[in-house]
Structure formats: structure tokens, C-alpha cells
Amino acid sequence: MKVKVLTRNPDEYMRETKKDIHKVPRNYDPALHPFEAQREYTRAVNAVKLERIFAKPFVGSLDGHRDGISILGKHPKSLSCLASGSFDGEVRLWNLPTKKCVRSIAAHDGIVRGIDFVGSGEQFLTVGDDKTVKSWHTQLPSFSEDLPINTVISKTVLTGISCNKKNNTYATCGELCLLWELGRNEPIRSLKWGVDSLQHVAFNPVEENVLATCASDRSIILYDTREPGPVRKMVLEMRSNQLAWNPMEAYTFTVANEDYNLYTFDTRCLFGATQIHKGHVSAVISVDYSPTGLEIVSGSYDKTLRIFSYYKNNSRDVYHTKRMQRITNVAWSLDNKYVISASDEMNIRLWKAKASEKLGVMTPREKVSQNYNAALLRKFESFPQIKRIARHRQVPKHVFNATREHRAIHLKQKIKESNKRAHSKPGTVPHVSLHKKSIVEVKE
Secondary structure, eight states, X not given: OOOOOOOOOHHHHOOSSTTOOOOOOOOOOGGGOTTHHHHHHHHHHHHHHHHHHTOOOEEEEEEOOSSOEEEEEEOSSOSSEEEEXXXXXXXXXXXXXXXXXXXXXEOOSSOEEEEEEETTTTEEEEEETTSEEEEXXXXXXXXXXXXXXXXXXXXXXXXXXXXXXTSSEEEEEESSEEEEETTXXXXXXXXXXXXXXXXXXXXXXXXXXXXXEEETTSEEEEEXXXXXXXXXXXXXXXXXXXXXXXXXXXXXXXXXETTSOEEEEETTBOSSOSXXXXXXXXXXXXXXXXXXXXXXXXXXXXXXXXXXXXXXXXXXXXXXXXXXXXXXXXXXXXXXXXXXXXXXXXXXXXXXXXXXXXXXXXXXXXXXXXXXXXXXXXHHTTSHHHHHHHXXXXXXXXXXXXXHHHXXXXXXXXXXXXXXXXXXXXXXXXXXXHHHHTEEEEEO
């Protein structure tokens, strides 16, 4: 007679240690899980609440400057190196992991207007109000004094600098847009399009021959170094303070404007902005892209930083502290984890790009849990309760009141325009989208 006995292997259900986790077989038949959607929704609500609880973006500050900070410069290769220039002409190099100043240079007489690293970062250039361009070694030579490698005296005022990372050329702006070559004391080219002065210049990180400037006549001018002169000029309603190119799309750039907004443009069609980023309640001073090209950080005179997705109108996060004053410059670290801001109360602040992200090493279980929660939030992001929790931010009182006032003004303008259109002959009051309203003229 055969006897069948039910047996279980202890290796399948017993753990060698308490931390061992065995894979539990699961039947994915939806008929066996009638409340799966409800359970996932509850988990998504808990995930978004935990995200807001753990949202502590401030990492630390870099103290040492004796005057307001005017400009920041990122090292193209080293994540730990940062350069900063102040209103008193001092340039400092910082070690970000230790939050300490490793070098201090009395570089210029007056405000430091621009800092940029050359090529792989072995040298960096600075410009100031004293009409000089100075080049420095990034590493301090141990056998000599801290003196510049070369000093170039310009005939015109200089307000900005941008280095071409693929060759030994750089561009400066001021009364003219000038192209220079390292080691030469005279500019190799001068580019002008009937503008009084230029306040910012930026080389395209993808297309090495393309650069753009922001001018005092509210225009943005595009240049191609292969062409004899400027290529295109676009005039906005108000002046742009800074410009940043998308590092992943050579044809996309974003400008920080005086009308409290940021505008993203496509160089292939400049007759309308592809996106308008709103939220600031004062002039936007600085802008920078994340290395992935998917997000933008901006700093404003309203004493706040905002982080935008490049394809969305509203910011996903806003950073502020009680002591932080007007933002003068912002930068996004090349590892996509940190945002750096400089303000005119002599502090450089380091922030997490994702406010609730855990710093340090994560275990595999933590990574799986984090990815699962992120997937849940993407799945249920349009649900009212989750959207309300995810969007809620505590902002300073002056920002809150100004936002409410601007919203009322914008609503009145819309009502006035719709009434004018309703009581006029058809076609006499055309509807113009906001993406085209801010552009006054495009010249080629």
C-alpha cells in the first residue's frame, strides 16, 4: 500500500537570520484582489504625506565673504569645487563636502561680474568692474604667490563672461560682445547689433559655435561664430537678466525676466514662448538648468528659489529661509542632487534638489520602497487629495500676499479683455495667447 505524506522543506519557510526575506508566491488574478485599487490609493496618500514630512531641503551654508555675493561658477569636472565672487572684488574657491573655503583671492577692484572655468577646469577666468579679464590656476601653486596667470585689459566695460568648453575661446559682454582666445590680449572678433550694453552672455553647451546675450534694450541676441555678425534678435516687453541653455537640447533656452516670469524658447521658432514659468512675485535674477535638462532652478528678488519642470508652468518646489535676502545667483550641481544659491547677505546656501530625498547610502529595500512610492504618486497625482497635499507650501507672508494680489490683477485683465472682445465687432479685438504677448519683435 502506498502512503502519500505532505512534507515541507524547512529551507523554504525558515530564515537563517532575522534579516533574511524570502520571496512569497503571489497570485495576480484580479478576481482575488477586489480592493487592490483602494489599498494602493491609501498607500499613495501615506507616501505623499511622508514626502512632505521629510521635506527638509536645506543642507548647509558657506560663510566667509565680507560683502554680498554677485556670481557663482561651477567646476566642469569636480563636484566638490565651487567658485564665488563678491561685490568687494574677492573670489573664493570652496570645498563643498567640508563646507570650507580653500582659497581666497583679491581678484578685482570693484564687483566681480563673471566667473567661468576653462575646458576641463584647470584654469578659471574672472571679469570685474576694473575692465580686466584675469586667468587663474584652479590649484594654488605651492612654490609661488597667488598671482594671475594672465591679465587682459579691455577697452570697454565688461559685465559677463562665458567659456567655450570644447576649445580655448571665451566670450565677454559689456558695450560689445567680444570673442577672445586664451593667451591673446586682443579680442579675435567683435559682434554688435546696435545695442547700448549687454549684461549676460552664455555659450551653448552642445553647439560650440552658438551663444546668446541679454541686452539692456530688452532684447535677446543670438550669435553664431561662423557667421560675420549676429544671427537673430528678439525683443521682449521687459528686460531679461540671465539666460541658460538646455544641456540636452541645443535649440532650447530659458531667460529670467523682470516681469516675474521665466520664458522658455525654441530657437527654431522665436515668435512665441514654448513655456511660461510663473510663481515669483518679483524680478527673476538668475536661472540654471539641471544636468538632465528636465528641470530649472530660478532665484528672485522676492528672496525665494523655485524649481520648475521645463514643460510645466508652476514650480514644483519653493525654498526660502528667514535670513536669506535677495538672490543674486543660482547653480545646479552636476550630479543632479543639489542646488546652490548666493544672496546679497554674504551667504552661499546648499539645498537638496529633491527636498525629501535621503542623503547617504540607501539599502536595496529602501530603494525599492522609494521607487514604489514614486510610482504610486505618478499614478494618483491627479486625485484631489493627493494633489492638494503635494502642492501645499508654506511661503513667507509677503510672498503669499503678493501672489494673491497678482492673481487678482491677472483675473481683472482677463475679464476686461473678454468684455472688450464681447462688445466689439468680430475680429477687431483678436485673441493673443500669453506665449506671444510678451514678445514685441523678432529681427533676423
